[in-house]
Amino acid sequence: xxxxxxxxxxxxxxxxSRIVKAVSIPHPCGDPSxxxxxxxxxxxxxxxxxxxxxHAEVKQPTLFYPNISATV
Amino acid sequence: xxxxxxxFPVSRIVxxxxxxxxxxxxxxxxxTLARDLLKxxxxxxxxxxxxxxxxxxxxxxxxxxxxxxxxxxxxxxxFPGVLGPVAPVGEGTTHRLSGMAVVATAEFEGAVRxxxxxxxxxxxxxxxxxxxxxRYGSLVNLVLILRLAGGLPDLEAHLAVQKAELHAARRLAxxxxxxxxxxxxxxxxxRKNRDLPTVVLIQGCLTESHQFHSGVAYYGLSIRDSLAxxxxxxxxxxxxxxVNTTRGIGYFPNTWDWQNHALAMELYRxxxxxxxxxxxxxxxxxxxxYHGKEVTAHNAAHxxxxxxxxxxxxxxxxxxxxxxxxxxxxxxxxQRGIKTVLVTYEYGGKDGVDSPLLYYVxxxxxxxxxxxxxxxxxxxxxxKVIGPYEEIRxxxxxxxxxxxASGPLTFDARDMVIGGVDNWGRQSWTCRAY
Amino acid sequence: xxxxxxxxxxxxxxxGGEDKAGVPVGTAEGATGAARGLQAQLGDKGKVVATIYFGxxxxxEHPEEAxxxxxxxxxxxxxxxxxxxxxxxxxxxxxxxxxxxxxVAESLGIPCVTAMHEENPAVDAYRGYHDLNVYLLPTRExxxxxxxxxxxxxxxxxRLGSGEELGPAREEGYIPRGIRRLERxxxxxxERAVExxxxxxxxxxxxxxxxxxxxDRAVPAPPLSPERxxxxxxxxxxxxxxxxxxDRFKTYRNTFWQKYNISELKVLEPGKWEAVHxxxxxxxMNQNPHYGLPLDALRASESDGRFRLYHSYYVVPGxxxxxxxxxxxGQEIAADLKKEQxxxxxxVAT
Numbered sequence: 001x002x003x004x005x006x007x008x009x010x011x012x013x014x015x016x017s018r019i020v021k022a023v024s025i026p027h028p029c030g031d032p033s034x035x036x037x038x039x040x041x042x043x044x045x046x047x048x049x050x051x052x053x054x055h056a057e058v059k060q061p062t063l064f065y066p067n068i069s070a071t072v
Numbered sequence: 073x074x075x076x077x078x079x080f081p082v083s084r085i086v087x088x089x090x091x092x093x094x095x096x097x098x099x100x101x102x103x104t105l106a107r108d109l110l111k112x113x114x115x116x117x118x119x120x121x122x123x124x125x126x127x128x129x130x131x132x133x134x135x136x137x138x139x140x141x142x143x144x145x146x147x148x149x150x151f152p153g154v155l156g157p158v159a160p161v162g163e164g165t166t167h168r169l170s171g172m173a174v175v176a177t178a179e180f181e182g183a184v185r186x187x188x189x190x191x192x193x194x195x196x197x198x199x200x201x202x203x204x205x206x207r208y209g210s211l212v213n214l215v216l217i218l219r220l221a222g223g224l225p226d227l228e229a230h231l232a233v234q235k236a237e238l239h240a241a242r243r244l245a246x247x248x249x250x251x252x253x254x255x256x257x258x259x260x261x262x263r264k265n266r267d268l269p270t271v272v273l274i275q276g277c278l279t280e281s282h283q284f285h286s287g288v289a290y291y292g293l294s295i296r297d298s299l300a301x302x303x304x305x306x307x308x309x310x311x312x313x314x315v316n317t318t319r320g321i322g323y324f325p326n327t328w329d330w331q332n333h334a335l336a337m338e339l340y341r342x343x344x345x346x347x348x349x350x351x352x353x354x355x356x357x358x359x360x361x362y363h364g365k366e367v368t369a370h371n372a373a374h375x376x377x378x379x380x381x382x383x384x385x386x387x388x389x390x391x392x393x394x395x396x397x398x399x400x401x402x403x404x405x406x407q408r409g410i411k412t413v414l415v416t417y418e419y420g421g422k423d424g425v426d427s428p429l430l431y432y433v434x435x436x437x438x439x440x441x442x443x444x445x446x447x448x449x450x451x452x453x454x455x456k457v458i459g460p461y462e463e464i465r466x467x468x469x470x471x472x473x474x475x476x477a478s479g480p481l482t483f484d485a486r487d488m489v490i491g492g493v494d495n496w497g498r499q500s501w502t503c504r505a506y
Numbered sequence: 507x508x509x510x511x512x513x514x515x516x517x518x519x520x521x522g523g524e525d526k527a528g529v530p531v532g533t534a535e536g537a538t539g540a541a542r543g544l545q546a547q548l549g550d551k552g553k554v555v556a557t558i559y560f561g562x563x564x565x566x567e568h569p570e571e572a573x574x575x576x577x578x579x580x581x582x583x584x585x586x587x588x589x590x591x592x593x594x595x596x597x598x599x600x601x602x603x604x605x606x607x608x609x610v611a612e613s614l615g616i617p618c619v620t621a622m623h624e625e626n627p628a629v630d631a632y633r634g635y636h637d638l639n640v641y642l643l644p645t646r647e648x649x650x651x652x653x654x655x656x657x658x659x660x661x662x663x664x665r666l667g668s669g670e671e672l673g674p675a676r677e678e679g680y681i682p683r684g685i686r687r688l689e690r691x692x693x694x695x696x697e698r699a700v701e702x703x704x705x706x707x708x709x710x711x712x713x714x715x716x717x718x719x720x721x722d723r724a725v726p727a728p729p730l731s732p733e734r735x736x737x738x739x740x741x742x743x744x745x746x747x748x749x750x751x752x753d754r755f756k757t758y759r760n761t762f763w764q765k766y767n768i769s770e771l772k773v774l775e776p777g778k779w780e781a782v783h784x785x786x787x788x789x790x791m792n793q794n795p796h797y798g799l800p801l802d803a804l805r806a807s808e809s810d811g812r813f814r815l816y817h818s819y820y821v822v823p824g825x826x827x828x829x830x831x832x833x834x835x836g837q838e839i840a841a842d843l844k845k846e847q848x849x850x851x852x853x854v855a856t
Contacts, residue, residue: 001727001850001851001852001853002850002851002852002853003853003855004852004853004854004855005854005855006360006361006362006855006856007362007393007396007855008362009362010396010431011855013431013432013721014721015721015723015724016724017724017725017726017727018726022854022855023361024360024361025360025361025393025786025856026360026786026787026788026789026790026791026797026856027790027791027794027797028744028797028798028854028855028856029796029797029798029799029800029803029854030794030796030797030800032790032793032794032797039794040802040803043796043797043800043802043803044803044806044807046800046803047800047803047804047807047852048803048807050852051738051807051812051813051852054729054730054738054850054851054852055729055730055731055732056729057728057729058726058729059726060726062726185780186745186757186780186781186782186783186784186788187757187781187783187784187786187787187788187789188784188785188786188787188788189787190757190784269704269707271700271703271707280787282787282789283787334694334695334696335696335699335700337696338696338697338699338700339700342700346700346704347700347703347704347707360786382707383703383704383706383707384703385699385700385703391785391826392785392825392826393785411703411706411707412703413699413700413702413703413706415695415696415699416716418686418716419828420686421828421829421830421831422828423636423685424685424686424687424688425636425684425685425686425830426828426829426830427719427829428686428716428719429716429719432718432719433718434718436718437714437718438702438703438706438712438714439714439715439716440695440698440699440702440715441695441715441716442695443688444686444688446828447688467756471751471754472754472756484759485759485826487758494695496695496696497694497695497696497698497699498694498695498696499694499695500690500691500692500693500694500695501688501689501690501691501695502688502689502690502691502695502698502715503686503687503688503689503715503716504674504675504676504686504687504689504715505674505675505676505682505684505685505686505717506638506674506675506682506683506685506686506687
């Protein structure tokens with residue numbers, strides 16, 4: 001399982017294994033301040049990062065950062 | 073900045089035909105008061121009632137609680153930026169009616185369906201378990217019962233309720249003009265003792281930056297994505313901080329609490345004797361990214377350091393992820409050599425076996441618990457219900473069923489009781505490990 | 507006079523060390539082995555009516571049988587108090603003591619007192635059980651602390667046997683059981699807070715009222731294999747549900763979860779979904795539910811056949827969820843995921 005959370009340090013503290021850094025608490029998967037196509041690309045990148053995370057071997061809480069700059 | 077607070081205790085309120093105060097008895101011209109409130113077209117019905125501690129009375133629809141105060145000397149007016157212009161307050165003389173409160177209750181629909189902007193109201197029992205839980209259960213309460221015009225936007229509803237309660241509070245306090253107070257207390261930060269440590273109060277404020285009212289306003293202006301700012305405790309005494317009056321919730325302080333900030337008052341009590349109180353940092357908490365939380369924590373600690381703090385009492389209001397900002401603030405202070413004590417309510421679930429706090433930093437070594445918000449509350453049936461609602465929503469969701477307020481109630485938390493959560497440690501509640 | 511049953515391992519019963527660790531549960535009438543020391547400490551205030559012993563390995567290898575046998579012996583004697591240990595730093599013995607006490611508290615309702623070193627791994631289990639009827643006293647690491655441990659346990663046994671209510675852990679000296687009780691103190695919180703700060707500023711000792719808590723660690727699940735098409739499900743705590751909130755979720759403190767079918771959908775249209783959640787500003791989520799349930803992105807990623815999205819998504823509005831309730835909900839969802847043969851999960855948390 002991968003958790004997508006803007007409060008990723010908390011997920012880490014409580015021992016979640018695969019953690020994907022999300023945008024913000026009220027909109028984890030995307031950013032409404034962006035144009036909608038860019039927002040959709042960002043969401044895709046977050047989901048792809050989460051998919052990558054569940055295919056990755058981890059031994060302890062591990063953070064996965066979406067490549068946000070690539071989407072904008 | 074020196075403020076004399078002149079106290080006029082109230083032990084009895086009589087609904088009569090004039091406004092006057094004599095040896096503990098406040099007479100209120102209820103008809104005139106109600107008529108004045110009805111001058112606001114947003115209010116379609118206004119009534120006044122009195123509730124005493126010990127009476128088997130339940131008050132419903134509570135939106136805010138306020139203490140009657142009026143300034144008699146010094147610049148500005150009580151509740152600056154709301155009742156009057158933005159003029160500096162905190163100096164001169166202010167009269168207060170102590171031992172009583174104006175309890176604003178109001179019925180209205182609200183346009184927001186869910187989320188952090190939805191209108192909410194709370195109840196208060198004047199006897200038994202409910203009165204013991206709440207700090208307002210021991211006050212003589214003058215209850216304003218308002219019904220608002222239909223279809224008001226939430227901001228208009230808030231403005232109508234707030235104007236009504238603050239006007240009423242000031243009008244009542246005016247009965248003391250020219251009278252001798254029972255007691256005068258002087259509040260002056262300048263009276264320091266060089267040999268004592270400097271202590272700052274860091275007040276974390278959860279604010280909803282996207283809502284029509286953020287929940288905490290300074291001189292009438294909602295605190296939104298602000299960084300920490302300095303407030304003089306005397307400003308609090310004169311009502312410089314006010315709240316959103318469409319959301320009466322047990323874990324949010326009311327206007328009364330800001331006027332009587334329990335931690336600020338305690339620091340003042342020891343000021344110049346055991347410590348030097350250097351003032352209040354109002355810190356917005358509940359930033360929606362971790363980055364935001366780190367920055368507000370850094371900034372609040374930096375402000376405390378600039379004020380010369382050796383120690384800080386850190387407290388907060390609200391719920392949920394705002395607590396992360398608070399914990400990060402403790403860390404930021406400790407990293408700068410400022411010793412901290414956190415004052416917080418705890419969770420723990422119905423039976424006290426769940427985690428008491430949502431988040432920890434290792435630096436949080438000194439914590440005072442003001443009791444649990446989660447323990448269930450059983451309230452027996454009252455003999456009388458005061459307020460705009462005969463039925464209330466115990467569960468809070470769109471379309472939740474209604475429960476008669478005249479019957480016994482079971483709450484799964486103290487959120488529904490106004491003053492039900494002791495945010496700042498006014499009372500003697502705590503939780504102990506067994 | 508308080509009647510006591512003392513539960514100990516084979517070593518302290520005098521049967522022998524590791525070579526005898528396989529002996530099954532046995533009972534001796536009256537006090538035998540270490541129980542004689544307990545009897546001496548009880549004096550004329552209490553009587554050890556029976557000594558029950560078990561081999562450490564036997565208990566470890568047959569926990570259910572061992573526990574059942576011990577509970578049967580205790581149940582037939584109906585003592586007022588059960589004493590188990592002290593186990594010091596012995597892990598297997600400690601687990602035996604804690605498990606027996608938990609069983610007694612649960613099924614017989616008899617108060618229990620046990621004792622061991624604070625770092626004995628069994629202490630965690632004790633904390634996790636939250637048994638109001640069980641008290642664990644800290645001891646030294648080794649049996650050098652036998653006499654003082656027995657003395658403390660005898661004192662607790664007498665008080666528990668006479669029906670006395672015990673106070674908070676700190677005052678009484680037992681290890682807290684993870685139960686916090688709401689109480690009044692003699693002073694308001696503001697006074698306690700400023701005094702605690704003054705003590706810190708003077709470098710004097712102080713006691714926090716809420717110790718920093720350490721969380722459980724979960725073992726990471728193995729990664730998904732790229733060889734085979736996985737079935738993936740989404741869980742969201744955002745509270746995104748079909749418009750109208752058909753299952754009446756509350757905006758806070760929910761106690762159940764739900765799943766909704768999305769198999770026919772490519773995107774989530776605004777106005778057909780709403781976020782029921784009292785803890786964040788739901789305006790963005792209502793405008794674009796994909797922020798909490800990224801269906802558009804998942805469908806795009808799914809199109810190359812790497813995985814298959816499960817036909818439904820799981821939701822519980824997370825606001826103010828109590829950890830024990832959320833733990834149960836997590837277990838229920840996990841069981842459903844297993845049943846539905848789902849390989850991987852993305853959890854969107856607000």
